[in-house]
Amino acid sequence: MAPRTWVVACVLFSGVSILSTAQPPPEISNSFCKIFWLLGVPCGDVNVALVSGLKGKQSYKLGVVTPAQILANHTSAVGQVENLNFTLAPTAMTTGCHVAASSVSPFSFSLFDNGTNYCNLHRVMKGSGLTKSPGFMEFSNEWLCLGYGVSVCK
Numbered sequence: 072m073a074p075r076t077w078v079v080a081c082v083l084f085s086g087v088s089i090l091s092t093a094q095p096p097p098e099i100s101n102s103f104c105k106i107f108w109l110l111g112v113p114c115g116d117v118n119v120a121l122v123s124g125l126k127g128k129q130s131y132k133l134g135v136v137t138p139a140q141i142l143a144n145h146t147s148a149v150g151q152v153e154n155l156n157f158t159l160a161p162t163a164m165t166t167g168c169h170v171a172a173s174s175v176s177p178f179s180f181s182l183f184d185n186g187t188n189y190c191n192l193h194r195v196m197k198g199s200g201l202t203k204s205p206g207f208m209e210f211s212n213e214w215l216c217l218g219y220g221v222s223v224c225k
């Protein structure tokens with residue numbers, strides 16, 4: 072093999088092993104969704120919008136709120152409670168905000184949870200109006216977030 076082909080092959084193989092080890096073993100993991108958002112809005116404003124978005128929804132229960140963290144619970148139609156965690160950090164270069172959000176179901180009673188955890192987070196972001204804010208970007212993938220990309224949130 073030419074050296075260049077070899078390097079490409081190595082990169083491909085290491086990429087495959089990283090991806091397969093990143094996949095959590097279904098039998099020991101709870102179902103969860105992790106999302107990262109970037110917004111061109113100061114974290115203080117993001118915090119206020121997320122908190123009022125959570126307060127306005129009946130199935131959500133607001134927990135501890137600090138400038139850097141918002142905790143909440145969501146109760147699904149099936150009576151399951153998911154724990155939500157929004158962690159806010161100012162971006163280095165601009166007056167923007169980086170938000171790491173997670174929704175975790177205590178039970179993995181369904182490997183594919185129909186996007187419950189994704190929709191828990193997406194609904195709050197959408198309801199707060201922040202998805203329309205300047206520079207809004209959402210990052211995740213199907214290993215970080217069950218049902219990501221296929222979920223249709225009601």
Ligand SMILES: *[C@@H]1O[C@H](CO)[C@@H](O)[C@H](O)[C@H]1NC(C)=O
Binds near residue numbers: 132
């Ligand atoms: C959310 O649920 C956890 C347990 O899953 C509980 O410890 C916590 O107090 C709940 N928070 C609220 C605001 O209900």
Ligand SMILES: *[C@@H]1O[C@H](CO)[C@@H](O)[C@H](O)[C@H]1NC(C)=O
Binds near residue numbers: 158171
């Ligand atoms: C919330 O998420 C942050 C960042 O991942 C973590 O440091 C913190 O411990 C979490 N808090 C809870 C109560 O899960």
Ligand SMILES: *[C@@H]1O[C@H](CO)[C@@H](O)[C@H](O)[C@H]1NC(C)=O
Binds near residue numbers: 181183184185
């Ligand atoms: C997911 O959807 C299927 C089909 O609509 C349903 O049978 C199943 O109970 C749902 N699972 C959860 C965890 O909501």
